[in-house]
Amino acid sequence: MKLAVLGDPLRYTRSPELHRAGLEALGIECESRAIPTPAAELGARLTELAGAGYRGVNLTHPLKHAALEHLGRVSLPSRRALSVNTVGFDPELTWGDTTDGDGFIDLLRARGREPKAQRVVLLGAGGAARSLALALAAAGCTAIVASARRIDEVRERWRGITRAALVAWGSEAEAESLAASRVVVNATPLASEDGLVPPDALPREALIVDLVYGPELTPWVRRARAAGLEAYDGLGLLGFQARRSLALWTGREIPIAPLMAAVGWPR
Secondary structure, eight states: OEEEEEESSOSOOOHHHHHHHHHHHTTOOOEEEEEEOOGGGHHHHHHHHHHTTOOEEEEOTTHHHHGGGGOSEEOHHHHHHTOOOEEEEOSSOEEEEOOHHHHHHHHHHHTTOOGGGOEEEEEOOSHHHHHHHHHHHHTTOOEEEEEETTHHHHHHHHTTOTTEEEEETTOHHHHHHHHTOSEEEEOSSOOSSTTSOOGGGSOTTOEEEESOOOSSOOHHHHHHHHTTOEEEOTHHHHHHHHHHHHHHHHSSOOOHHHHHHHHTOOO
């Protein structure tokens, strides 16, 4: 099975390793590549890969929203989140879905955090944050707050997401939500801790998740751990969402252990 991950820039990704590990666990040979792809070239790239016999691709920044206009069928979660992270090539059409939100629910449960019992603050209000908010609401989480740097620009896109509230970045409302939080997620592309809430200002029981990941733990995660908080970078979510992407492409249940072993998570 031929798979790929597309993004721009695509300096560092573990998706091909996850693809290979998941399919190997099913006894399926896998070829997976990381292919840098600017948003302006996405349509041509998808056509090229479909013609070359690829089964599907994962998408990362900045392609998750751009993909919507290039697909023959888009799942309801992707339409509501305005975000696609999984594309599949069927003979009849090219389809898109998102596994980010459900993958995040899997991550929470793997860390012993039932979504219904959490008060979640999402730092950021883009497609990744919307995917998480929709999945959290569906899982019964009743306290979801997204902090938006440009709140007026995203307000309409958040309309209709039940149980989710928007607050302005750095506002008093954000501070009040953070003080009561049980889970805090960096859902922005910010790789440094500059501009993010200081972890030592968060409740001791809070779980910190940084959706950014790289060869080493992000500075925000390192600082959170130094402050005594439970904290993880985005590598864990990458594994859980990849598992769900692989299930969409194969129609089979994928064991999570081989994927996490392949990338060394938790770390």
